[in-house]
Amino acid sequence: xxxxxxxxxxxxxxxxxxxxxxxxxxxxxxxxxxxxxxxxxxxxxxxxxxxxxxxxxxxxxxxxxxxxxxxxxxxxxxxxxxxxxxxxxxxxxxxxxxxxxxxxxxxxxxxxxxxxxxxxxxxxxxxxxxxxxxxxxxxxxxxxxxxxxxxxxxxxxxxxxxxxxxxxxxxxxxxxxxxxxxxxxxxxxxxxxxxxxxxxxxxxxxxxxxxxxxxxxxxxxxxxxxxxxxxxxxxxxxxxxxxxxxxxxxxxxxxxxxxxxxxxxxxxxxxxxxxxxxxxxxxxxxxxxxxxxxxxxxxxxxxxxxxxxxxxxxxx
Amino acid sequence: xxxxxxxxxxxxxxxxxxxxxxxxxxxxxxxxxxxxxxxxxxxxxxxxxxxxxxxxxxxxxxxxxxxxxxxxxxxxxxxxxxxxxxxxxxxxxxxxxxxxxxxxxxxxxxxxxxxxxxxxxxxxxxxxxxxxxxxxxxxxxxxxxxxxxxxxxxxxxxxxxxxxxxxxxxxxxxxxxxxxxxxxxxxxxxxxxxxxxxxxxxxxxxxxxxxxxxxxxxxxxxxxxxxxxxxxxxxxxxxxxxxxxxxxxxxxxxxxxxxxxxxxxxxxxxxxxxxxxxxxxxxxxxxxxxxxxxxxxxxxxxxxxxxxxxxxxxxx
Numbered sequence: 001x002x003x004x005x006x007x008x009x010x011x012x013x014x015x016x017x018x019x020x021x022x023x024x025x026x027x028x029x030x031x032x033x034x035x036x037x038x039x040x041x042x043x044x045x046x047x048x049x050x051x052x053x054x055x056x057x058x059x060x061x062x063x064x065x066x067x068x069x070x071x072x073x074x075x076x077x078x079x080x081x082x083x084x085x086x087x088x089x090x091x092x093x094x095x096x097x098x099x100x101x102x103x104x105x106x107x108x109x110x111x112x113x114x115x116x117x118x119x120x121x122x123x124x125x126x127x128x129x130x131x132x133x134x135x136x137x138x139x140x141x142x143x144x145x146x147x148x149x150x151x152x153x154x155x156x157x158x159x160x161x162x163x164x165x166x167x168x169x170x171x172x173x174x175x176x177x178x179x180x181x182x183x184x185x186x187x188x189x190x191x192x193x194x195x196x197x198x199x200x201x202x203x204x205x206x207x208x209x210x211x212x213x214x215x216x217x218x219x220x221x222x223x224x225x226x227x228x229x230x231x232x233x234x235x236x237x238x239x240x241x242x243x244x245x246x247x248x249x250x251x252x253x254x255x256x257x258x259x260x261x262x263x264x265x266x267x268x269x270x271x272x273x274x275x276x277x278x279x280x281x282x283x284x285x286x287x288x289x290x291x292x293x294x295x296x297x298x299x300x301x302x303x304x305x306x307x308x309x310x311x312x313x314x315x316x
Numbered sequence: 317x318x319x320x321x322x323x324x325x326x327x328x329x330x331x332x333x334x335x336x337x338x339x340x341x342x343x344x345x346x347x348x349x350x351x352x353x354x355x356x357x358x359x360x361x362x363x364x365x366x367x368x369x370x371x372x373x374x375x376x377x378x379x380x381x382x383x384x385x386x387x388x389x390x391x392x393x394x395x396x397x398x399x400x401x402x403x404x405x406x407x408x409x410x411x412x413x414x415x416x417x418x419x420x421x422x423x424x425x426x427x428x429x430x431x432x433x434x435x436x437x438x439x440x441x442x443x444x445x446x447x448x449x450x451x452x453x454x455x456x457x458x459x460x461x462x463x464x465x466x467x468x469x470x471x472x473x474x475x476x477x478x479x480x481x482x483x484x485x486x487x488x489x490x491x492x493x494x495x496x497x498x499x500x501x502x503x504x505x506x507x508x509x510x511x512x513x514x515x516x517x518x519x520x521x522x523x524x525x526x527x528x529x530x531x532x533x534x535x536x537x538x539x540x541x542x543x544x545x546x547x548x549x550x551x552x553x554x555x556x557x558x559x560x561x562x563x564x565x566x567x568x569x570x571x572x573x574x575x576x577x578x579x580x581x582x583x584x585x586x587x588x589x590x591x592x593x594x595x596x597x598x599x600x601x602x603x604x605x606x607x608x609x610x611x612x613x614x615x616x617x618x619x620x621x622x623x624x625x626x627x628x629x630x631x632x
Contacts, residue, residue, distance in 0.1 A: 077597070135475045149563075151472050151479075152630060158565020159451045162598040163467075168562035170555050170593050173487060181595030182558070239486050242498070243559060246484035247465075249474020277486050279497030281393070282478040314468060 006068040008306040009060060009106070012298040013037075013052065013074040013098075014116055015089025015143065019295075020055045022063040023303035027127035029296060031062040037090060048092045053105055060106075069110040070102055071302035073119030076146075080161025081315035083113030089143065112305040112313055116140075116298055118164050120256060120291070121148025122155055122312050123301030128292040129254035137250055138291065139166055141237065141266075142257035145187040148301075151248060155312040167191070169240040186240040190233035192259055199229035216262040230262055231269040238273025245274075245283045256291025322384040324622040325376060325422070328614040329353075329368065329390040329414075330432055331405025331459065335611075336371045338379040339619035343443035345612060347378040353406060364408045369421055376422075385426040386418055387618035389435030392462075396477025397631035399429030405459065428621040428629055432456075432614055434480050436572060436607070437464025438471055438628050439617030444608040445570035453566055454607065455482055457553065457582075458573035461503040464617075467564060471628040483507070485556040502556040506549035508575055515545035532578040546578055547585040554589025561590075561599045572607025 005025050012019040014037065021032035033055055038048060060067070075087035083099025102111045114122075121130075121138025130136035130150065139147040145167030149156040156163045167187035168180055175184030176194070188194055192212035199215055200206070204225040206214055219226035241253050259266060267290070274288060293300055304312050321341050328335040330353065337348035349371055354364060376383070391403035399415025418427045430438075437446075437454025446452035446466065455463040461483030465472040472479045483503035484496055491500030492510070504510055508528035515531055516522070520541040522530055535542035557569050575582060583606070590604060609616055620628050 133475075135479075151467065151474075152470070154468070156467050156472075156564070158467075158598070159449075159567045160565055160598045162565040162596070163451075163563070165562045165565070165596065168596055168599075169559040170487065171489060173551075173555050173589075173593070178595070182593045184593075185562075235489075239489050243485040244563060246481045246501075247479070247560060247563070248472070249476055249478040249481070251475045273489075277489070277498045277500075279494070280478070280481065280484055282474070282476045283484075 006066055007063060008068050008303040009056060009070045009109070010299040010303040011052065011056060011070065011072040012116060012119065012302060013072065013087065013090070015075055015087065018052060018055055019299055020059045021299045021303070022059050023300060023307070025307050027300050027303070027307075029299060031059045032299065033059050039091070043092045045092050045096055048090070049101060067109055069112065069306035070106060071119070071305035072098065072102065072111065072113045073116040073298045073302040074098060074113060076115045078113065078115060078161065080114065080157070081112075083111065085113070110306065112309070114161065114302075114305060115146070115148070115164070117146030118148035118155070119301035119305070120297040121150065121164060121254070121301065122304050123293050123297035123299070124254040124256065124291050125150045126304040126308055126312070127300050128297055129289050130252045133251040135249060135251045137166065137241070137244055137248070137253045139253065139255045140257035141190060141255060141259040142192055144191050145237075149248070153311060155314070157314055166240055166244060169243055171236045171239040186236045189236040190259075195229050195233045195259070198232065199225050202228070204229065212259055216259075216265065219262065219265045227265065230265045233259070234266045234269030235273040237266075238270040239277055241270070241288060242274050242277035242283070245278050245286050246280055249282055250286050253286060253288045254291045255288065256294070256297060260290050322382055323379060324384050324619040325372060325386045325425070326615040326619040327368065327372060327386065327388040328432060328435065328618060329388065329403065329406070330614075331391055331403065334368060334371055335615055336375045337615045337619070338375050339616060339623070341623050343616050343619070343623075345615060347375045348615065349375050355407075359408045361408050361412055364406070365417060383425055385428065385622035386422060387435070387621040388414065388418065388427065388429045389432040389614045389618040390414060390429060392431045394429065394431060394477065396430065396473070397428075399427065401429070426622065428625070430477065430618075430621060431462070431464070431480070433462030434464035434471070435617035435621070436613040437466065437480060437570070437617065438620045439609050439613035439615070440570040440572065440607050441466040442620040442624055442628070443616050444613055445605050446568045449567040451565060451567045453482065453557070453560055453564070453569045455569065455571045456573035457506060457571060457575040458508055460507050465564070469627060471630070473630055482556055482560060485559055487552045487555040502552045505552040506575075511545050511549045511575070514548065515541050518544070520545065528575055529577075532575075532581065535578065535581045543581065546581045549575070550582045550585030551589040553582075554586040555593055557586070557604060558590050558593035558599070561594050561602050562596055565598055566602050569602060569604045570607045571604065572610070572613060576606050
């Protein structure tokens with residue numbers, strides 16, 4: 001097979017699951033596998049690494065022939081483009097040289113690593129809700145609020161690989177403290193844990209371990225505090241998207257992640273706030289839509305770092 | 317002279333002045349001229365046009381030889397890249413085909429038009445405070461708050477040529493109404509007219525026609541309401557810059573425009589708010605600095621659309 005037609009190995013490393021796939025040059029997933037991210041006490045960096053290698057070797061052996069390279073999305077922070085990772089939600093890896101380890105393990109294959117939210121945005125641009133558009137913000141609303149930016153048809157990396165952090169746009173300067181050390185960031189209001197925490201403080205009665213999924217269920221049944229919690233989050237997201245749209249003159253904003261599953265309970269107040277604030281004529285035309293690829297977006301985007309590097313990889 | 321070494325004609329069309337220059341391939345202004353923008357009642361589109369042509373012919377006749385092209389910055393809104401302009405502060409031009417008129421008048425020369433704040437940002441990147449950096453936001457704080465973005469070393473246009481509108485980032489969702497129809501935009505707090513209006517409402521005693529310059533003077537003499545007005549504006553600007561820095565992973569933010577002349581009275585509260593909100597590790601290193609080129613930035617940037625089009629002009 002000609003080199004440019006070879007499939008890529010794609011890896012998605014997050015706090016709750018590890019996934020790997022073989023992705024063809026058209027962006028289709030040919031083989032895939034996933035496992036829960038191991039978190040047992042005392043897990044070593046190498047222990048986690050062996051789990052990842054096993055997963056990747058598994059999908060690779062299910063495919064014929066050679067690969068164009070390996071694309072990997074991983075939770076941040078990451079030293080980019082070196083791919084040295086210290087994922088907030090994976091305690092076993094601190095300054096773990098993920099790119100170099102993959103390069104050594106799968107000898108001869110180029111490896112390209114980026115933030116997992118950036119990979120999701122790339123996936124949505126390459127083969128999802130942003131396909132064909134030139135100015136796209138892809139967002140993940142989940143345990144955190146993250147994203148990635150494609151502007152003028154190319155991924156924007158930022159000077160240290162951190163562009164796309166829409167979660168730390170300020171939407172309420174006197175609002176709640178944020179994990180980043182700032183205040184009033186959209187993530188401090190609209191991340192899953194912050195939504196459920198606010199709901200509990202305001203009287204949401206729920207089992208102790210209930211999370212955003214249970215809250216969305218209660219809101220769907222009309223529970224008023226749960227409903228209000230999603231409205232408050234939607235409003236914060238709408239304001240952040242309005243600011244980004246004014247600044248960047250976007251065409252499409254694709255919103256994914258677990259919270260996006262709440263549907264109109266989140267998207268209606270989001271749209272209201274967006275339309276109240278995004279008033280410049282050019283901003284009114286932007287399409288704010290749910291992400292299209294679901295859980296596969298991260299894998300498809302990781303593959304695109306390798307398979308469509310002209311648009312999505314600037315670092316070599 | 318080889319074509320790529322020819323100078324450009326540069327034009328800067330704003331609500332208070334019209335300027336034109338001959339700019340060489342190194343970004344140096346060889347000849348320049350400016351006049352106050354005529355605003356007399358009944359001024360026709362063609363009347364204003366003749367003033368512009370006279371100004372440009374004047375500087376052109378002072379230079380030897382041929383030109384590489386014409387670059388023009390003009391107040392928005394503008395249909396881009398067509399260069400059909402309806403500058404808010406110039407009533408005589410509505411849907412005025414500036415690019416085509418220039419092309420007809422100066423036969424054979426390519427003409428490239430962009431927003432005046434975008435040209436200022438381009439000038440600061442090409443030859444000013446952002447020189448050598450790859451991720452730069454250039455800002456103008458004046459009658460409005462505007463800007464332009466260079467990311468990955470290239471000007472970002474947005475899908476309709478409107479990227480860079482930092483003035484309409486929301487910094488206080490329940491804040492004052494903005495001219496754009498939204499609420500709590502940084503421009504609604506930190507533009508010159510909004511700063512002086514707020515100061516008057518809060519007891520600033522000043523001559524009826526006193527503006528931001530007089531307010532800055534009073535603040536420099538310790539007048540408390542004028543001081544507070546600049547603090548409030550600086551805080552709003554600092555929050556907007558923090559949001560943009562988090563989203564775009566910038567290296568340099570260059571702040572220009574008349575209000576930037578207020579110096580530490582504006583920049584100190586700006587820096588305080590920026591540091592309070594820009595807490596992600598990657599954001600702390602950004603340099604927020606005064607613009608370096610002063611009133612010439614717009615002309616230098618307009619010339620760069622022609623002379624350094626590979627970086628600053630994507631539309632042909």
